[in-house]
Amino acid sequence: MSELRKDPFTNRWVIISQDRSARPSDFGHEDFVQEHSYCPFCEGHEDRTPNEITAVRSADSKPNTPGWKVRVIPNKFPVLESSSELKRYGSGMYDAMTGTGAHEVVVEHPGHIANMADFEVAQVHEVFKVYKTRMLDLYKDQRFRFVLIFKNYGISAGASLSHAHSQVIALPVVPWNIKLELETARAHYQRKERCIYCDVIKQESLVRDRIVSENDDFIAFTPFASRFPFEVAVFPKKHSYRYTDCSDESLALLASMVKDVLTRLKVALNNPAYNIVLQTSPNIVSRPGNTDYWSSIEYDYHWHLLFMPRLTKVAGFEWGTGFYINPTSPEEAASFLREYDKYMA
Amino acid sequence: MSELRKDPFTNRWVIISQDRSARPSDFGHEDFVQEHSYCPFCEGHEDRTPNEITAVRSADSKPNTPGWKVRVIPNKFPVLESSSELKRYGSGMYDAMTGTGAHEVVVEHPGHIANMADFEVAQVHEVFKVYKTRMLDLYKDQRFRFVLIFKNYGISAGASLSHAHSQVIALPVVPWNIKLELETARAHYQRKERCIYCDVIKQESLVRDRIVSENDDFIAFTPFASRFPFEVAVFPKKHSYRYTDCSDESLALLASMVKDVLTRLKVALNNPAYNIVLQTSPNIVSRPGNTDYWSSIEYDYHWHLLFMPRLTKVAGFEWGTGFYINPTSPEEAASFLREYDKYMA
Numbered sequence: 001m002s003e004l005r006k007d008p009f010t011n012r013w014v015i016i017s018q019d020r021s022a023r024p025s026d027f028g029h030e031d032f033v034q035e036h037s038y039c040p041f042c043e044g045h046e047d048r049t050p051n052e053i054t055a056v057r058s059a060d061s062k063p064n065t066p067g068w069k070v071r072v073i074p075n076k077f078p079v080l081e082s083s084s085e086l087k088r089y090g091s092g093m094y095d096a097m098t099g100t101g102a103h104e105v106v107v108e109h110p111g112h113i114a115n116m117a118d119f120e121v122a123q124v125h126e127v128f129k130v131y132k133t134r135m136l137d138l139y140k141d142q143r144f145r146f147v148l149i150f151k152n153y154g155i156s157a158g159a160s161l162s163h164a165h166s167q168v169i170a171l172p173v174v175p176w177n178i179k180l181e182l183e184t185a186r187a188h189y190q191r192k193e194r195c196i197y198c199d200v201i202k203q204e205s206l207v208r209d210r211i212v213s214e215n216d217d218f219i220a221f222t223p224f225a226s227r228f229p230f231e232v233a234v235f236p237k238k239h240s241y242r243y244t245d246c247s248d249e250s251l252a253l254l255a256s257m258v259k260d261v262l263t264r265l266k267v268a269l270n271n272p273a274y275n276i277v278l279q280t281s282p283n284i285v286s287r288p289g290n291t292d293y294w295s296s297i298e299y300d301y302h303w304h305l306l307f308m309p310r311l312t313k314v315a316g317f318e319w320g321t322g323f324y325i326n327p328t329s330p331e332e333a334a335s336f337l338r339e340y341d342k343y344m345a
Numbered sequence: 346m347s348e349l350r351k352d353p354f355t356n357r358w359v360i361i362s363q364d365r366s367a368r369p370s371d372f373g374h375e376d377f378v379q380e381h382s383y384c385p386f387c388e389g390h391e392d393r394t395p396n397e398i399t400a401v402r403s404a405d406s407k408p409n410t411p412g413w414k415v416r417v418i419p420n421k422f423p424v425l426e427s428s429s430e431l432k433r434y435g436s437g438m439y440d441a442m443t444g445t446g447a448h449e450v451v452v453e454h455p456g457h458i459a460n461m462a463d464f465e466v467a468q469v470h471e472v473f474k475v476y477k478t479r480m481l482d483l484y485k486d487q488r489f490r491f492v493l494i495f496k497n498y499g500i501s502a503g504a505s506l507s508h509a510h511s512q513v514i515a516l517p518v519v520p521w522n523i524k525l526e527l528e529t530a531r532a533h534y535q536r537k538e539r540c541i542y543c544d545v546i547k548q549e550s551l552v553r554d555r556i557v558s559e560n561d562d563f564i565a566f567t568p569f570a571s572r573f574p575f576e577v578a579v580f581p582k583k584h585s586y587r588y589t590d591c592s593d594e595s596l597a598l599l600a601s602m603v604k605d606v607l608t609r610l611k612v613a614l615n616n617p618a619y620n621i622v623l624q625t626s627p628n629i630v631s632r633p634g635n636t637d638y639w640s641s642i643e644y645d646y647h648w649h650l651l652f653m654p655r656l657t658k659v660a661g662f663e664w665g666t667g668f669y670i671n672p673t674s675p676e677e678a679a680s681f682l683r684e685y686d687k688y689m690a
Contacts, residue, residue: 002424002444004518012521015444017424079347079362079670094569097346099360099524148668158658172347177667203437224439258418313503322522325424339419 002080007225008196010180014225015325018035023189041163043068043110050074053104054133056126069123071107075167076246077096078103086143086172086219102145102170107163108131114162115153125255127166131278132251134168135244139283144170145292146178146282157310159259166276174282174292181279185300188231198239200224210334213260220261222330224339229328230269230337232261232307241301242281258305259342264337265309273310279303352570353533353541355525359570360670377444378425378438381457383586386508388413390457391610395419398449399478401471414453414468415475417676420512423448427502431488431517434578438475445488447515451475452508460498460616468598472511477625479513484628490637491523491627497620502655507508511621519627519637526624531644542647545569555679558689562598565606566674567682574673577606577612577652596600603650605689609682612656618655 007054007148026100040048046064053072061067080101088097100190105134109119116124135147151166152158188196204210204221213219220234234257240246246254280303286293296301318324347362385393391409398417403613406412415690425446433442453472461469480492496511497504519527533541549555550617557565557577565579585591591599610617625648631638638644663669 003446004428004442007438008439010521013425013518051469079360081347091554091569093544094350094548097349099349099362156658171668175668178357180667197440202438207437222438232457247575313501322525323516323520 005225007223007306008200009184010177011184012225012322014227015323015330017325017327025142030130036273038162039112039163041071041107041161041165042112046278049105049107051074053271054137056129056130057134068110070109070126072130072134073105073107075103075105080142080169080171080181082170088115096307097172100172102138102144102168104134104168106134106166106168107183108166108333109164111334112162113164115262116151116164117259117264117266119164119259120329121256125252125260127247128251128258130257131166131168132244132246132248135280138168138170141170141243142287143172145285146171147277148175151276152273153275154310156205157273157275176278178282180294182282182294182297182301183301187293189296195239195299195302197235197304201235201237203231203332209331212334212337213257214263215253215257215260217250218257220257224330224335226330227324228308229311229326230265230272230309230333231326232265232329232337234258234261234305234307235302236304238316239302241298241303243278243303244280246303254305263343264340265307267343268337269311270310275308275309275310278304278305287317347681350570352568352572354529354546355522356529357570357576358546358668359572361570361674362670363671384457384506384508386416386506386510387450387457391416394450394452394624395421399475399482401475401519411455413455414507415454415471417475417513418450420448421448425514425516427486427515434544443516445517446580447483447486447489447513449513451479451511451513453511454509457507458509461496461509461606462554462604462611462613463605464509466597466601468602470597471602473600474593476511476513477589477591480625483513483515485587486515487628487630487632488517489628490630491519492626493520496621496625496674497618502618502620504618523624523627524637526644527627527646532637533643534641534645538642540584540647542649546580546582552675557609557679558602559679559680560598560605562595563602565602567679569675571620571671571675571678572669573653574656574671575610575654575678576619576671576675577610577682579603579606579650579652580647581649581657584647586643586648588623588648589625591648599650606652608688610652610684611684612685612688614656618653620653622651622653624651666676 002015004013005016006013036042043066051076052063055071057068080099080103082102084098084100086098086100086252108116109123131149138144138147144171148169183197201219210221212222217236218234219237220232223231223233224238263276281297283302288326346358349358350361351358358394382386383388390532395418397408398412402414425444425448427447429443429445431443431445453461476494483489483492493514494511530541546564555566557567561580562581564582567635568578570578577629610619626642626646
């Protein structure tokens with residue numbers, strides 16, 4: 001029997017269709033290999049990319065040469081550009097604005113490694129520290145209302161190059177999903193004077209049937225109304241509305257949790273394609289006319305990472321309704337992922 | 346230079362990234378062939394499906410035998426079932442309900458034809474009349490708040506069988522995208538005493554740079570803030586909030602418009618995979634406790650069909666933000682589709 005579940009963070013309903021329940025082995029995986037010699041992201045190939053924005057590199061090395069651990073470069077095909085002046089305009093009854101923003105690529109490893117699951121934890125830590133640095137830097141620009149950090153691994157997750165990398169996009173508007181989360185969280189806080197995410201974390205910690213993994217600072221679980229099979233959310237246990245407030249020490253524990261979750265997904269699901277997105281506070285720009293100002297966000301919101309293995313196809317039903325059908329129950333998914341404790345360091 | 350555009354129907358922003366602009370020939374297409382002899386949907390293979398719910402068939406033929414034009418059967422793997430009693434319940438702070446609903450398949454042609462673009466207009470007309478019949482029948486059941494009719498053509502659009510078919514899902518809740526459209530339309534009506542869709546149709550008819558095709562009753566255009574390349578919307582020109590009010594005569598003109606749009610997409614984009622969804626009024630269930638009751642919907646809403654060719658991959662960025670990047674401007678797409686006037690009957 002299937003069940004409808006409401007996502008508490010967005011009030012969106014999801015169908016958990018257990019009759020269609022598939023074992024993880026029923027899902028396809030994909031091998032995604034590319035020649036090192038052609039790869040523009042490998043150490044030694046720095047001349048094949050635009051000049052770097054920043055890099056974590058040895059003191060004696062020069063920009064755009066070998067000797068780096070993580071390298072940030074402008075996207076060669078940016079969807080938004082920071083050079084343009086931000087203009088808002090109308091077109092009849094329609095609203096539009098210039099494509100002002102930023103679009104960067106974080107090359108996550110000097111070697112030709114595709115999956116972050118295969119990194120050392122220390123290397124994952126470097127990457128997550130770079131995310132923080134980039135976000136802090138981009139938020140100095142008051143035109144940018146939101147910085148999205150995300151990662152596509154594998155062709156069916158939208159990656160076009162196999163060398164491990166993530167993307168940073170700075171937007172002049174707060175994206176719609178984030179707005180919806182913020183509004184839902186604010187409504188909860190106003191009713192209860194409690195963060196809705198803290199409430200969910202507390203309930204998950206008690207019930208435990210959706211917990212995937214846990215350490216001193218972070219908890220990983222499959223969301224109650226997961227849209228996708230084996231979707232995993234990672235939250236800081238202590239209330240915190242923005243990623244940039246996370247200390248470098250705590251980011252080491254996040255790196256260890258990311259490695260843990262990615263290893264479970266890789267082993268349990270036979271190297272699936274996946275997306276990761278970082279959901280955090282918008283840039284708080286308080287000025288006249290800004291309708292996206294969230295005065296109570298410090299209390300309302302709670303940043304998190306979402307891991308979405310790409311195992312099912314999204315089709316007309318989902319596009320037409322925003323209504324997702326998930327063939328694997330979150331409890332089954334969590335239980336299956338917990339079986340891989342033995343692979344953990 | 347790219348541009349951000351706001352969809353007037355949902356207030357969602359979309360990036361129209363013209364720098365990435367691709368010619369239609371850059372998009373992949375897919376051949377999607379299946380042996381007739383294995384196909385459960387072909388005339389003569391009626392014993393391979395569950396018993397039919399209804400069919401358009403010759404007077405002298407019997408149910409579940411040959412002699413039909415369109416056949417409606419229960420989905421063999423339903424995501425929702427009408428047999429179960431609708432129960433709403435809580436689980437700690439979470440909300441859930443039983444998977445009560447209906448899930449049917451409309452087999453659109455007795456012959457082994459995959460693409461509705463290759464049907465005679467008269468056959469398309471039969472299919473759209475069946476949609477109306479099924480919707481009217483399902484809306485008699487007050488448990489069902491929304492009936493979604495959609496179609497997946499091609500593997501990357503989510504179809505698993507090639508024989509032309511569509512799906513009907515009756516849901517116990519109003520889906521989230523539809524709710525959002527209804528709320529946006531209502532806000533517009535309350536401010537202006539005009540339907541927002543009528544306003545958009547009027548503007549598109551004047552400006553004409555996004556028009557794809559037009560007949561006496563229907564207009565097809567690429568939406569201003571299209572999420573996908575070559576997305577096409579078809580609206581009745583006269584205000585009408587629900588599909589079921591469309592006369593059979595007018596459905597003949599709709600069928601002709603559907604054939605027109607599908608033919609353009611097939612020829613211009615080299616037989617792409619696509620989804621079609623029908624967006625129409627929910628079932629108006631007025632009773633105590635129903636928070637989904639839309640008293641002014643008759644004025645607010647305007648039903649329509651959405652055609653979404655599946656040419657690009659949706660990745661982490663879109664899932665994380667609800668923010669779409671569209672590499673083809675709607676004006677270019679419409680202009681390109683208009684070039685195929687010569688293929689039209």
